[in-house]
Amino acid sequence: MLKILLTHKFRFFIVLLFVLSFVLIRVYEDNLFYDPFLDYFKSDFNDLPLPLYNPFRLFTSLLFRYGLNMSLSLALIYTLFKDIGMVKFASFLYAFFFVLLIFSFQAIIWVYGEHNNLVLFYVRRFLIQPIFILLFIPAFYYQKLHK
Numbered sequence: 001m002l003k004i005l006l007t008h009k010f011r012f013f014i015v016l017l018f019v020l021s022f023v024l025i026r027v028y029e030d031n032l033f034y035d036p037f038l039d040y041f042k043s044d045f046n047d048l049p050l051p052l053y054n055p056f057r058l059f060t061s062l063l064f065r066y067g068l069n070m071s072l073s074l075a076l077i078y079t080l081f082k083d084i085g086m087v088k089f090a091s092f093l094y095a096f097f098f099v100l101l102i103f104s105f106q107a108i109i110w111v112y113g114e115h116n117n118l119v120l121f122y123v124r125r126f127l128i129q130p131i132f133i134l135l136f137i138p139a140f141y142y143q144k145l146h147k
Helices: 002-007 009-027 037-042 055-081 084-112 117-128 131-145
Strands: none
Touching (some): 009 055, 037 117, 055 117, 055 131, 084 117, 084 131, 117 131
16 A cells, blocks of 8 residues: 555645645635525524525635535545546536436525525535545445446
8 A cells, every 4th residue: 555655646745735635624614605694594593584695695715615615525536537538428427417416405595595504504514515425436446446
């Protein structure tokens, strides 16, 4: 294992930079993005009404954050696997999941309002955190092993 790391030092360093970038996005999320739900979900949100928010500004902020995480994830996938086909497939999946999640997010707010906050919490979590990369890397690695 150590021998493999030493032969791919530069690739390992780049992967660490991508992981550090994900951490920095998380650390500075209050300053970088408009999201009134950040403070809302840090409190005891089950008994609170939804915060007031600007829908257009929230959508653009979610789009920007999802796009930033997606770009870093796609670059990480390319760095790890050096396969443009995997990157194209992951791009399609990211786009599909964004549309699905953003419509789900809005539908939950409009239909359920303040009554289904836990579902809203988890849908929003998939929009703002790079969770998909945790699924894609093992899946692509498994596919590459069995190819």
